[in-house]
Amino acid sequence: MVLVYHTKGAKKFALSYDTNIPRQAGLSGSSAIICAALSCLLDFYNVRHLIKVEIRPNIILDAEKELGIVAGLQDRVAQVYGGLVYMDFGKEHMDTLGHGVYTPLDINLLPPLHLIYADNPSDSGKVHSTVRQRWLDGEEFIISSMEEVARLALDGRKALLDKNYRELARLMNRNFDLRRQMFGDDVIGTVNIKMVEAARSVGAAAKFTGSGGAVVALCPDGEAQVLLLEKACRDAGFLVQRIQVAPSPLPLTEGNPPF
Known part of the structure; x- marks a missing residue:
């Protein structure tokens, strides 16, 4: 185009x-x-x-x-x-600044991560989500769940800084579980759920890369677990790739310091 x-x-x-x-x-x-x-x-x-x-x-x-x-x-x-960037979308920041507060972090804090995706994910999660409207309507479960998701991000930042990857794995799993509870399986989609289940079947942690279609996985037990992950995904018909995180292209003068 x-x-x-x-x-x-x-x-x-x-x-x-x-x-x-x-x-x-x-x-x-x-x-x-x-x-x-x-x-x-x-x-x-x-x-x-x-x-x-x-x-x-x-x-x-x-x-x-x-x-x-x-x-x-x-x-x-x-x-x-x-x-690697930590994002704080607190209401005060959004109301006063019009944007969040974004803090770049050293990419060397990250453990090895893997991307899982399907050749044809278009059949997954076609049902329209009502979560946004339920949030606007003030539904307590949605609001409290979203608040917990925000806390997971804060806890995840600490886990990265401490290089506590088992804790990071726990937080990743909790993130997906919360999303599944809020959106429901019809919205999440069968293919998306199967990708997460394939990772969890070998003890890896998994969550969406975004709103669905691909999954990021963490193997806290190392390379032997990665081999198990690759086999489980291959058997389930999914593709797996090692994630390579490039450093920020921004000069330090454009953003915050790297820590």
């Missing part, structure tokens, strides 16, 4: 893209394209220094909203900052 833009008296450009991100695998391929396009435009017009890094995820999200895509800020923050 090629997008051509021209305005009289201004620079003109042609923008094309290609991607190797699996489609419909919950890996935010569409927002990654928009994020890359924004980065190109910032440099093309030499305005990168005028657009604060903290608000770039909002710009990407606004573009997706214009396309009718329902989404949140998390994936866009990860794409803008790159590497």
Whole structure:
């Protein structure tokens, strides 16, 4: 696909893209394209220094909203900052700043992680979710569960800083369990559930990479457990890849220090 833009008296450009991100695998391929396009435009017009890094995820999200895509800020923050980043979306920050507080962390804090995904995940989780409306309606179970999810993120940051990977594994499993309770199996989808179950069958921890379609797994028992994970996923018809986390492309002057 090629997008051509021209305005009289201004620079003109042609923008094309290609991607190797699996489609419909919950890996935010569409927002990654928009994020890359924004980065190109910032440099093309030499305005990168005028657009604060903290608000770039909002710009990407606004573009997706214009396309009718329902989404949140998390994936866009990860794409803008790159590497490993802790996100605090506390109400006070969102109300006063218009965005969260994003803290880059050293990628060397991460344990080995693996991505599990299906060749054809499109049959999974087609039922429309009512969770957002239940949140807006003030349902106590949804609000308390979301608050626990936020605490899991805070606890996960501590587990990473302490390199306590067994605790991190426990938190990952709890994250998925909460999501399953809130959304229900019809929304989560059979394929998604089977991916998590394949990881758990060998004692690995697993949670969604995003809202579904792919799963990130942690093997706290090391490489022997990784071999078991690969076999379990292969037997279940899923693909497994070792995750390689690239460091943040942002210069330190654009964001926070790396710790």
